Amino acid sequence: MKLTILGCHSATPRTNTNPTSQVLEIKNHMFLIDCGEGTQVELRRNKVKFSRIKHIFISHLHGDHYFGLIGLISTFQLLTRETELHIYGPKGIKEVTTLQLKLSESWTSFPLIFHELTSKTSELIYEDDKVEVHTIPLKHRVYTNGFLFKEKENERKLDINAVLNANINVAYYRKLKQGADVENEDGILIKNESVTKNPIPAKSYAYCSDTVYNEAIIPIIKNATVLYHESTFLDKNEALCERTKHSTARQAGKIAKKANVKTLILGHFSTRYNGYDVFKSEAKEEFNNVLLAQDGKSFEF
Amino acid sequence: MKLTILGCHSATPRTNTNPTSQVLEIKNHMFLIDCGEGTQVELRRNKVKFSRIKHIFISHLHGDHYFGLIGLISTFQLLTRETELHIYGPKGIKEVTTLQLKLSESWTSFPLIFHELTSKTSELIYEDDKVEVHTIPLKHRVYTNGFLFKEKENERKLDINAVLNANINVAYYRKLKQGADVENEDGILIKNESVTKNPIPAKSYAYCSDTVYNEAIIPIIKNATVLYHESTFLDKNEALCERTKHSTARQAGKIAKKANVKTLILGHFSTRYNGYDVFKSEAKEEFNNVLLAQDGKSFEF
Numbered sequence: 001m002k003l004t005i006l007g008c009h010s011a012t013p014r015t016n017t018n019p020t021s022q023v024l025e026i027k028n029h030m031f032l033i034d035c036g037e038g039t040q041v042e043l044r045r046n047k048v049k050f051s052r053i054k055h056i057f058i059s060h061l062h063g064d065h066y067f068g069l070i071g072l073i074s075t076f077q078l079l080t081r082e083t084e085l086h087i088y089g090p091k092g093i094k095e096v097t098t099l100q101l102k103l104s105e106s107w108t109s110f111p112l113i114f115h116e117l118t119s120k121t122s123e124l125i126y127e128d129d130k131v132e133v134h135t136i137p138l139k140h141r142v143y144t145n146g147f148l149f150k151e152k153e154n155e156r157k158l159d160i161n162a163v164l165n166a167n168i169n170v171a172y173y174r175k176l177k178q179g180a181d182v183e184n185e186d187g188i189l190i191k192n193e194s195v196t197k198n199p200i201p202a203k204s205y206a207y208c209s210d211t212v213y214n215e216a217i218i219p220i221i222k223n224a225t226v227l228y229h230e231s232t233f234l235d236k237n238e239a240l241c242e243r244t245k246h247s248t249a250r251q252a253g254k255i256a257k258k259a260n261v262k263t264l265i266l267g268h269f270s271t272r273y274n275g276y277d278v279f280k281s282e283a284k285e286e287f288n289n290v291l292l293a294q295d296g297k298s299f300e301f
Numbered sequence: 302m303k304l305t306i307l308g309c310h311s312a313t314p315r316t317n318t319n320p321t322s323q324v325l326e327i328k329n330h331m332f333l334i335d336c337g338e339g340t341q342v343e344l345r346r347n348k349v350k351f352s353r354i355k356h357i358f359i360s361h362l363h364g365d366h367y368f369g370l371i372g373l374i375s376t377f378q379l380l381t382r383e384t385e386l387h388i389y390g391p392k393g394i395k396e397v398t399t400l401q402l403k404l405s406e407s408w409t410s411f412p413l414i415f416h417e418l419t420s421k422t423s424e425l426i427y428e429d430d431k432v433e434v435h436t437i438p439l440k441h442r443v444y445t446n447g448f449l450f451k452e453k454e455n456e457r458k459l460d461i462n463a464v465l466n467a468n469i470n471v472a473y474y475r476k477l478k479q480g481a482d483v484e485n486e487d488g489i490l491i492k493n494e495s496v497t498k499n500p501i502p503a504k505s506y507a508y509c510s511d512t513v514y515n516e517a518i519i520p521i522i523k524n525a526t527v528l529y530h531e532s533t534f535l536d537k538n539e540a541l542c543e544r545t546k547h548s549t550a551r552q553a554g555k556i557a558k559k560a561n562v563k564t565l566i567l568g569h570f571s572t573r574y575n576g577y578d579v580f581k582s583e584a585k586e587e588f589n590n591v592l593l594a595q596d597g598k599s600f601e602f
Contacts, residue, residue, distance in 0.1 A: 012376040013339075015346050037372040038314075038339050045316050061404040063375040067368075071338040074364040075313040092404045099400060103362040103393045105443050142406045 001026045001151075001203045001301045003226070006042035008267035008293035010210075010232050010246075011064055013037050017271055018295045019064035022228075023048055024205055026149055027130040032056045033147060033207050039068035040075050046296060050076060051083060055126065057133070058089030059209060060144035066093070070100045077108050084111035088125055088133075090143045091116040117145055122220050136220050138211035140245045146208035148220060154199035162195040203301060206261070209268045212241060213251040218259045226301055227261040228293065230268035231279050237270075249279040253286030263301070267293030302327045302452075302504045302602045304527070307343035309568035309594035311511075311533050311547075312365055314338050318572055319596045320365035323529075324349055325506055327450055328431035333357045334448060334508050340369035341376050347597060351377060352384060356427065358434070359390030360510060361445035367394070371401045378409050385412035389426055389434075391444045392417045418446055423521050437521050439512035441546045447509035449521060455500035463496040504602060507562070510569045513542060514552040519560045527602055528562040529594065531569035532580050538571075550580040554587030564602070568594030 002025040007018025019036025023043070030052040032039075043050065058066045066089070076085065085108075087093060094114040101107055115125060117135060126133035129152070136146030155177040163176070168190060172182040181192050206221040209230035221227055232246035241247055247255075249266055256264035264287055266279050273279075276292050283290045291299065303326040308319025320337025324344070331353040333340075344351065359367045367390070377386065386409075388394060395415040402408055416426060418436060427434035430453070437447030456478040464477070469491060473483040482493050507522040510531035522528055533547035542548055548556075550567055557565035565588055567580050574580075577593050584591045592600065 011379055013342050013372070015342055037369065038342065041314050041316055041339065063372055063401070063405060067372045067375075067401075068338065071314070071364055071368045074368075078312055090404075096397070096400050096404060099397050100364070100368075103391075103397060103443075104364060142404075 001205060001225070002298055003205065003228075003265075003301070004046055004048070004298045005267065005293045005295060006039055006046060007036050007295050008269060009295070010230075010268050010270050013064075014271065018042055019067075020059075020209060020268060021068065022207075023053075024149055024207075026203070026205065027151055029055065029131060031133075031149065034059055034065040034209070035067075035069040035072060036064045037067040037071075040072045042295070043072075046298075050079065051081065053085070054083060055086045055088070055133075057147050057207075058087065058093060059138070059146060059207070060140060060142050061090050061092055061096075062142065062210070065210075069093075070097055073097065073101075073108065073112065074104070074106075076110065077106065081108075081110045084113060086113045086115060086126075088115045088117060088147075090145070091118050118143075122148075134220065136206060136208060136217050138208060138217065139214045140210045140212065144210060146206065146211070146217070146221075148204060148206045148224070150204040151202040153202050156192070156196040156199050159195055159197055166190050166195050168195065205301075206259075208255075210246060212245040213247050213255070215255070215258065218255065221255075221259045221261065224259065224261045226263045226265060226299070227256050227259065228265045228267055229255055231266040231283065232268050232270050234273065234278060235282055237272075249283040250286055253283035253290065256283075256287040256290075263289045263291060265291045265293050265299065269293075302506060302526070303599055304506065304529075304566075304602070305347055305349070305599045306568065306594045306596060307340055307347060308337050308596050309570065310365075310596070311531075311569050311571050314365075315572065319343055320368075321360075321510060321569060322369065323508075324354075325450055325508075327504070327506065328452055330356065330432060332434075332450065335360055335366040335510070336368075336370040336373060337365045338368040338372075341373045343596070344373075351380065352382065354386070355384060356387045356389070358448050358508075359388065359394060360439070360447060360508070361441060361443050362391050362393055362397075363443065363511070366511075370394075371398055374398065374402075374409065374413065375405070375407075377411065378407065382409075382411045385414060387414045387416060387427075389416045389418060389448075391446070392419050419444075423449075435521065437507060437509060437518050439509060439518065440515045441511045441513065445511060447507065447512065447518070449505060449507045449525070451505040452503040454503050457493070457497040457500050460496050460498055467491045467496050469496065506602075507560075509556075511547060513546045514548050514556070516556070516559065519556065522556075522560045522562065525560065525562045527564045527566060527600070528557050528560065529566045529568055530556055532567040532584065533569050533571050535574065535579060536583055538573075550583040551587055554584035554591065557584075557588040557591075564590045564592060566592045566594050566600065570594075
């Protein structure tokens, strides 16, 4: 699982700070999460192949999270893309995108499929044999979802010597990987644990931006491998959080701790501060394993 | 008159090429012309004060000419701008902008005034005591206007020694500057030319992008100080011009010659070519005084 931060700053794009966008590589997928202005250039800068992006998840319709979407779609069109593109985001995203296409008197050469979200409770919005994506309802000034990307449980691994010794027909190997007990060639029941090993643990990535401190998300993101939680502000500006519906680094740490995640990545920094280390130190007072997002930085888990 | 090119490339923004946008300083105005994705960052990079931009002219609703507009407006809003902002552009620009503001559940703290254009003939769209702006109807795949920015004729300059020798009352100086003959203190008619000098010639800037070769614009841009004319392609790709409604560098040169402008600036380059000098050399076969636009470059006239 590899996460590449294209932009991790709040509000307006600047010469040295990009608004929110990131790419998650998980089980051969390349999921684009949010798409602030300039995202297509950051994708190029980070050498992400456009053709690998088939699913784009938009958290909410504030500009710093989606103003780059129409430009990216238009570029896909100019590059004569044919692969279908799925866009998950709040109701309204289809209307605004299609209006912009209509005004340019163009349409896409590829299927453009919108999945508009309106639910206020967590829902499964994507699933295949390897991965699931669930929404994480967040509390912000407008309708907003985070997203939980979950690998499905991997299959159990055969202990091949034990399997051969137990005289099990090869036709049953599939069932063994799925965790079932099977009968061997002599009609004896073989307990699964005696011939298989635990699978590689499934990983998960919870993306939570933008949101006020909200313990309601904890059951959804519980035990996630990685949590990206917004931390727009520091303690000293906590008063701004309630008004603007954002979080402090400390609050992100509290959520990480209560949700028992393995790693917390902080992002969506306000550009009012001079450095980022203090975000980390404030969050670390609540939760130990804290990393800082940075434009252009990749994390492997 | 100072022109700053923020971006002069066609199609999609890349790490080293920006889509169309430019700033024209003329008679203390700071006119923003077109606004491709990333324009707000280029404005910062070129140290253009946001507060000085009060008029934005959008040629047409293809993304590489206006996808940066909503981001710029949103940033003005975040910076709590109060000054009114006028936007001139094709019908539809108001609907798409207001829809995006509505979806973000925000509105601007400053008056946002749209001037939607639908005329197929040249019209005066802005005027004050120093400057006029006229549309230049262009032929492109969608409804498109170029813009002609014209200084009004400057006042004649007093030849102060001649004025004093002629014994003219100071109350008549204003009339002299306006070109009138006046009576002196002795009741003698003084011919204007005998006591004044020619004014500094009024300058003009014609912006023509995007357009196919179109001689119909020549009467409108006749004798302009500077013509910016798109030159998406070179001779060898002239066949693409008719299909995509763009021009070659040579065609831009022909228009400059026929319109008798002083200087031609080429821009809106396709990124398919390896260099830009050949645009210049092709245009120079038709017209002598050719300059190349370049992202981040300023021209003073």
